[in-house]
Amino acid sequence: MKYFIKTYGCQANEADSERIAGLYQKKGFKPAKSLEEAEVVIINTCSVRESAENRVYGLIHNLTERRGKEHGKTQKIVLAGCMLRYGVSDLKKKLPEVDEFLRMEDYNFDLSPAREEKKTALVPIMEGCSHYCSYCVVPYARGREKSRPFEEIVCEVEKLVKQGYKEITLLGQNVNSYGKDFSSLDINKVKDRYHVTLHDTRSLFAVLLYVLNNITSLKRIKFLTSNPWDLTDEIIQSIKLPEIEKYLHLPVQSGDDKILKKMNRPYTTKQYLSLIAKIRKEIPDIKIGTDIIIGFPGETKEQFENTVKLCQKVGFVKAYIAKYSPRPGTAAFKLKDDISPKEKKRRWRILDELINKNGK
Numbered sequence: 001m002k003y004f005i006k007t008y009g010c011q012a013n014e015a016d017s018e019r020i021a022g023l024y025q026k027k028g029f030k031p032a033k034s035l036e037e038a039e040v041v042i043i044n045t046c047s048v049r050e051s052a053e054n055r056v057y058g059l060i061h062n063l064t065e066r067r068g069k070e071h072g073k074t075q076k077i078v079l080a081g082c083m084l085r086y087g088v089s090d091l092k093k094k095l096p097e098v099d100e101f102l103r104m105e106d107y108n109f110d111l112s113p114a115r116e117e118k119k120t121a122l123v124p125i126m127e128g129c130s131h132y133c134s135y136c137v138v139p140y141a142r143g144r145e146k147s148r149p150f151e152e153i154v155c156e157v158e159k160l161v162k163q164g165y166k167e168i169t170l171l172g173q174n175v176n177s178y179g180k181d182f183s184s185l186d187i188n189k190v191k192d193r194y195h196v197t198l199h200d201t202r203s204l205f206a207v208l209l210y211v212l213n214n215i216t217s218l219k220r221i222k223f224l225t226s227n228p229w230d231l232t233d234e235i236i237q238s239i240k241l242p243e244i245e246k247y248l249h250l251p252v253q254s255g256d257d258k259i260l261k262k263m264n265r266p267y268t269t270k271q272y273l274s275l276i277a278k279i280r281k282e283i284p285d286i287k288i289g290t291d292i293i294i295g296f297p298g299e300t301k302e303q304f305e306n307t308v309k310l311c312q313k314v315g316f317v318k319a320y321i322a323k324y325s326p327r328p329g330t331a332a333f334k335l336k337d338d339i340s341p342k343e344k345k346r347r348w349r350i351l352d353e354l355i356n357k358n359g360k
């Protein structure tokens with residue numbers, strides 16, 4: 001029996017797919033080279049944008065259509081990932097073609113991932129988010145923040161290095177808050193155990209970076225994603241370590257204070273720019289990327305221009321620019337989606353030209 005995994009969405013989903021592959025290989029399945037030759041197709045879904053969900057619906061329709069034409073051959077369809085936030089019973093009614101639903105607890109961190117990528121390894125350090133930005137489904141799809149045990153992460157990275165990996169990417173919805181859900185952890189004991197000479201820190205993520213930086217033969221450490229409100233001085237200092245990539249992905253989402261407030265982002269543009277200045281003072285050669293949402297409900301042309309001005313001031317090297325789409329269950333879903341698709345596309349092009357094309 002062969003399986004094929006189709007992954008939509010972010011690198012967290014890619015890491016999930018590696019554990020799903022580990023789950024199926026543990027059952028005795030072999031990976032298929034293409035979707036067509038697989039007896040089981042697992043669709044690892046993304047629910048962050050409506051367009052991502054529409055691609056899932058399109059794929060299921062195509063698979064079902066082909067399954068109907070090829071008499072005598074059955075192909076099992078399995079749905080996994082963030083779309084399961086809608087509930088299995090509702091999805092069964094909406095997608096009767098799906099044969100099985102794979103919950104996130106079915107491929108938790110106890111499973112060993114089956115990695116196809118041999119150069120760099122994705123290493124999730126936490127799951128979920130506890131902030132509830134008004135537009136975001138992550139807390140509903142992945143739950144509240146839950147950090148992996150410190151030793152477990154270090155052991156996994158040491159094992160990866162022994163397997164020949166020289167580069168890792170640490171993943172979390174907000175890596176800055178790693179370990180804040182550990183109620184009884186004594187950070188000083190962790191520092192003593194791993195001989196970390198980082199004074200007066202309350203950031204377990206900074207300690208983790210120091211420990212991983214000291215692993216022999218590990219040449220590059222990347223991490224995604226940081227949020228502006230809890231990027232501490234200790235974390236900034238840890239980025240200066242030799243093996244940490246001098247790139248920081250710091251989502252701003254908007255350059256207008258009123259829109260940021262409606263998004264439930266707890267900072268102002270002035271605070272964001274001040275943080276950027278502090279980072280660049282400490283690490284002059286750092287490159288900074290970001291996430292931006294355009295066309296948020298009520299965003300005027302003037303408010304959009306404020307975002308353009310902020311981007312010009314910062315000089316981002318890369319931006320993931322998303323056209324706002326209402327997500328059921330989020331606070332912003334109650335707001336009127338009053339920016340036309342044409343205007344959203346216009347604003348998207350302006351920022352894409354400014355950052356992703358002209359910025360290169």
